[in-house]
Structures are given as structure tokens and as C-alpha cells.
Amino acid sequence: MKSIYEILDIDVIKKQISNIAYCEKTKQDILSMKYNSDYEKINTSLDMLEDAFKIEVKFASPSLEEIEDIEELLNLIEKDYILNIEEFRSLYKLIIASLKIEEFIARNPIEENNKIYYIMKSLNNLKTLKASFDKIFNYNFEIKEDASSTLFNIKMKIENELSFLKKKLNEITKTHKEIITGNLTMRNGRYAIPVLSTHKYSIKGIVIDSSSSTKTSYVEPEVAYEVNNKISRLEEQYQEEIYRILSNLSGIVKEKITELKNNYYSILEIDYYFAKAIYAYKNDCCKPIVSKEKDLVFKGLRHPFIDKEKVVKNNLNFRKEKDLLLISGPNAGGKTVLLKAISLASLMMQMGLYVFADEATLGVFDNYYVDLGDNQSIINSLSTFSSHLLNLKMIVDNATKNDFIILDELGSSTDPKEGESLAVAICDYLINKNIKGIVTTHFSNLKNFALNNPKCYLVSMEFNLNSLIPTYKLIEDSTGNSYAYEIAFNMGVKREIIEHAKQLKKEFSTNVEISLENLEKLRLELEEKNKEVLALKEELEEELNNQKRINDDLTNQLNKAKSNANEQIIKYIEEAKDEIDKMLLSLADENKQHKFIDSKGKLEKQILELDEKTSNYDFKLKDEVYVKSIGRIGTIENIKNDVYLIVLDNMKISVAKIDLEPWTNQKDVKKSKSTHKIKGFKSVSTELNVIGQRYEDAKTNIIKYLDDAMGASLKIVRIIHGFGTGTLRNLTHEILKSSKFVKDYHYGGPSDGGMGATIVEFK
DSSP states (O other): OOHHHHHHHHHHHHHHHHOOOOSSHHHHHHHHHOOOOOOHHHHHHHHHHHHHHHHHHOHHHHHHHHOOHHHHHHHHHHTTTOOOOHHHHHHHHHHHHHEEEEEEHHSSSOOOHHHHHHHHHHHHOHHHHHHHHHBBBBSOOBBBBTSSSSHHHHHHHHHHHHHHHHHHHHHHHHHHTBOOOOOOOETTTEEEEEEEETTTTTSSSEEEEOOOTTTTEEEEEEEHHHHHHHHHHHHHHHHEEEEEEEHHHHHHHHHHHHHHHHHHHHHHHHHHHHHHHHHHHHHHBOOOEEEEOOEEEEEEETTTTTTTTTTEEEEEEETTTTTTEEOOTTTTTSSHHHHHHHHHHHHHHTTTTBSSSSEEEEOOOOEEEEEOOOOOBTTTTTTTHHHHHHHHHHHHHHHHTTSSEEETTTOOOSSSSHHHHHHHHHHHHHHTTTTTTEOOOHHHHHHHHHHTTTTTEEEEEEEETTTTTTEEEEEEEEEOOHHHHHHHHHHTHHHHHHHHHHHHHHHHHHHHHHHHHHHHHHHHHHHHHHHHHHHHHHHHHHHHHHHEEEHHHHHHHHHHHHHHHHHHHHHHHHHHHHHHHHHHHHHGGGHHHHHHHHHHHHHHHHHHHHHHHIIOOOOOOOOOEEETTTEEEEEEEEEEEEEEEEEEEEEEEEEEEGEEEEEETTTTTTTSSSSEETTTOOOOOEEEEETTTOOHHHHHHHHHHHHHHHHHHEEEEEEEESTSSSHHHHHHHHHHHHHTTTEEEOOOTTTTGGEEEEEEEEO
């Protein structure tokens, strides 16, 4: 019988994670992962994973070496074991991995309270041990000729003897070239000359070998005999020196065995959590909240093996108050996929893994029991139904209130009425035992049972009646429908057969089935109405937001206009005072009185011009006026204490008389505008919404919008990026930070979108 890890495809996920790991031991540990029922251990494991995830997101994980399983080797080293070259190579990978981690934490400012950082920082420095290895081994991990002076001297002697030998053998070859069949060669560890077998005694020496065809014999000339013996003795000395070198290095390694063991087990742990973290990051998984209650709550739950671009995310609120989650809906509509996604996430959490969702709060269970798919056994001659029954018997006999039950198409593969009754009875039994579980079904009476039982949570998978295809979207508090007729019609079954089937259904249906069908129709109608209401609500909210933005813009411009008007008046007064002072000084000279008269005339003219602009015109109610500060036309609705209430489209503002001019059909002045326009630039909105956009698209749109806004001389704009994961918010702030045209930027206020929007002020 398949394990739950095979049935729910967790073995596939474990394999994917193990492929990310570097160390062979880590790979095996990941493949052998089991779910854990200890609340504290699960939380500890998830916290460790979270710290690895933070490092992965910000700095990427350190690149390690592919380290073999050397646990047994480390234990042997403690017992004066002499390592061979391959074993030294395995240890060297551990040394290099240790140094890479040391370099990684040196160049990356990781928070010190990060537990993975603490493990990395606790690694022992193995630079001196690496130096010992580098002295002996070259890049290809071969022993260097100068690994010791003795080894080097022996090597030189061997080469001298070989040079002498080759010289002598070449002389013989030239003398007997008519009987020699090839070049000088090595046979049985000794240098020899290949000659025709018919002339093997023509050269004074020993025949040490022959070819497989016996046509060639290999002769060791007499002159080479003693040299070959010397070379053999030197090579024995060479190997003895290598053994001494490796033995000495093994002793050095033994002195560092405590540090090596600490680093090995620490790197295994680092590798283990980074493999999980990299997998979680690449697959957009989230850290689940571990609940002490039997909750299964998801936002954006999805199945990992459905394409990201096609998968439908679902929300689920399966709380502790409910024991049984009943999923109904059309065939191939996603019931089993949803059941697997929920179960998979729950098990992954208890294995210390992030889950495939945007958010998740999950309870802890002692055991998982599953009955899923066709378990028919040919070997034991069991029918599909019998196989399911044996499995169900085992489940109900062993499950407790601390366990979780997963049952797909409960009661199927037998007579529908009997299977339906059995399904209701089993669900009733599980609820009475307070056992948490998920069941998928098409049975009407089981749906009715769930509707009338407060311990049941009934959901269905949506079916689009217009396109006649499932949407894979979960609908809460819904009985659902199998939509067999619609699916059959969509697949080409003749209409007359389908119509006949519908008529037969009416004859066969019970009151319960008819009620459930009517209830589903009513739900669909209400859902359509609800969609219309929501769409209207969103439209109204958008309009209100636009009006508010326009009002805020007008208010800001009005305040600015008032300030400018006051400054202008003060300027006129100051200029007038300066003129008066000058006149008073000039009075001292009676000959300059005419200057005073001239200056006084100029001053009176300036005051008259100002008065004509601000006071002389008699504005009346309903007059159309031009508001200078904001460049728009409105109508006077009320006048009180020289404050004029002006109506601009659907907005009302109060202005001073100095800010008004009679409307005389001036060109290029508009009554209202929600965008800003400068000659040579298109109209530019005062805000940009990038919610839901891909990273690269959002980046392009933000940069272009800022250029357009600058070109249109906008002073303040708003970029709406939403809350989400913070990716679009961070992107927006990075672009603004690097722009030399931006004076300041900050989050919006409560009425401006809060942290879901950023207000930008240009220089």
C-alpha cells in the first residue's frame, strides 16, 4: 500500500528539495523527512527556515561544495586512520565549504540575531589546514613532486636513470632497427624493446613478454637490466615517501578532528535549511502560522504541480469549530486537487516546510489517514470497493480526535444508494468522535447531512454555465452541483439523450435532491446580483476617490493662490512705503517738491490699478468668474464678508475677491480638469496605479510616468502600489530614490492609501 507521502506527491517535493542541496548526507536527510507532531519542534524548524529564507531573499545563499557523506571517515580519523588521496579530497571539499561560508558572512551584513548566521559564524577557521593540503596536493588533487625534499630528490634520481636507460635503448634500436616493430615501451613494470619473435634472441637480454598474436616479443636488453632494477628500487622509495607524507598529513588532520566534525555537522544543517529556503523562494511559498487549534485557514492556496500561470488560488476558512470539510462540485472541477492541496500544505507545515499559499494558519495533527484513488488489488483479487472498505475500516478503528482524515469520493464504486448511506454514516461517526477530516462527494444526501450539521463546513467548486467549463474556484457555504448534463453536452453527447436524462432525474429525485438543486440555483442568482453590486460599489468608490483628489488639488491651489495674493498686496504696500519715505526726504529741498508731486501721482496710479482689480468690480450672485489661482471658471453661489463661494463643476471653494476676475471668454481656460497639461505634453494624471502589474512592466510604467509628470510641470503626484509582498513598493522607492528630479517622497496619509501608496514631490 502506498504511503501518504506517495499518495499526496510529497515524495516529489522532497526530491525537488534534495536536488538543491549540496551535501550527500543532506540529500538523504531531506528524502527521509517525516511529518512531526511536536508543536515546539515544528515552530523551531520553521523559525530556522525563516532565517535562512531572509538571507536567501536579501543576499542569496552561499555556494557550497558537493560534500560526500564523510561521517564514518571522520570517526575513523579519530582512531589513527591513514587517509588515501580520495579521502583527503573529500575532506578538502569540507574545508573549502567552510571558508566559502566564512567569506560569505564577511561580505554580507546579516542581522546578528539570525540563527542561521549564528551557525555560520560558529564554524572553525580551517585556513592553516587548507595550507597543509595545498602544500602537498596540486589543483587536480595529485601529489606534488616537491611535497617534500626527499620526494623531490627521489623523483630527480628516477628521471636521471630513465634518461640514461632511454639513451642506451635508443642506441640498440638504431643498431637493430630492421627487427624492431615499435617504440620503447613498459611491460610488467620494466622498460623493454618490441622485436619480431623470430629474432627475439638477436638482442642480448631477457624476453619478458609477448604480444597476443605472439608475433612480437618484448626484450629487456642486458644493459637495461640493472638500470630497471635501480628505477624499481627508487619507485619503491618514492611510494614509501608518499605514504610517509600522507601519514603525516593524517596526523595533522586528526589534530583538527573536533573542528572538522563541528564544521561538517554545522554545514549539513546550513545546507538543509538553505535547500528548503531556496525551494520556498523559487516557488513563492509562505511561512505558515502554527496553530494550537485544529485550524486549516488559507489565503491564496494552490496546488504546486499546476502551472503558476494557470493555477487558481483559493481561500479557505476551516476553523476548529468545524470537524468535517465537505467538498462537492462538477467532475474534473478540482475537488481532488483542492483536497490534495489542503492536505499537502498541512503535511508540509508539520515537516518544517513553507507551504504553497499566500498566507496559512494550520493546526497540528498526530496522524494522517488517507483513502484516495483506485486502490484495487489484483494480487489479492479485491474489488475497488472492497479495497476502499478495508482502508476505511483501518481508519475508523484507529483514528482519534488528534488525527486528520482525507477521504476522496467516499462511498463510491458500489450501489449509489447504499454507498451514499454508508458515506453519511461514516461522516456522522467521525464527527461524533471529533475527528477532523476532508471528504469529497457527489451524493445529495451527504450534502444535505452537511447542511444540517453545525460541525460540517460545506464548500463547492464553481462551474461556469456560460462556457460550460469548471473554474476551479472554491465557493464557501455552497452545496454545489455535479453538472453532469452540462459537461456531457459540452463533450458532444446528443441533446435528446441529455433531455431524456433530465426527465428521468425528475422522476428519480427525492425532495432533498430537488431542494438542494433549487438552493444551488438560488445561490448562483444571488452571486450574480452580488457581483453587480460589488462592481457598482467599486465604480462609486473610484468616483468618490477621484472627486476627493480633485477637491484636495483645488484646496492646495487655492491656499497657494491666497498666499500669492497676500504677498502681492504686501509687496505693493512696501513699495508704496518706500516711495513715501523717498518723498519725505525730498521735502527737505523745496526745489524738489515737484518730484514729490510726480511720485505721489505714480503711487496713486498704482493704488488705483490695484483697487480696480480687487475692489471696483461689482460681482453678483450667479456671475461666471475666472479664479486666477487655479485657472478655472466657476459660478458665484454666495457672498459673505468679501468671501466668495464659487461652484466648480461638483466642487465648491471659498476665495477672496482679489483672486477673481470677471469671465470674459478668455482663451485656453477650462472649467475643470483632472489632469495637468502643458504645451508639447499630453494630459498627465496626478496618480499612477501599478497594482497587479508584473515587476518589469511596473518598472517601465513608473519611469515613463515620472518623465511625463515632470514634463507636464506637476509638482505632486501619487503612485499606488498596494500592500502585497512589498515588491512593487520597494521597486517604486528604488526608482524614486535614484531620480534627481524628485525632491521628496513618503507614504500616503489615511485618506491617500496609507502604506499602499507613495506621494511624490518634484523639485
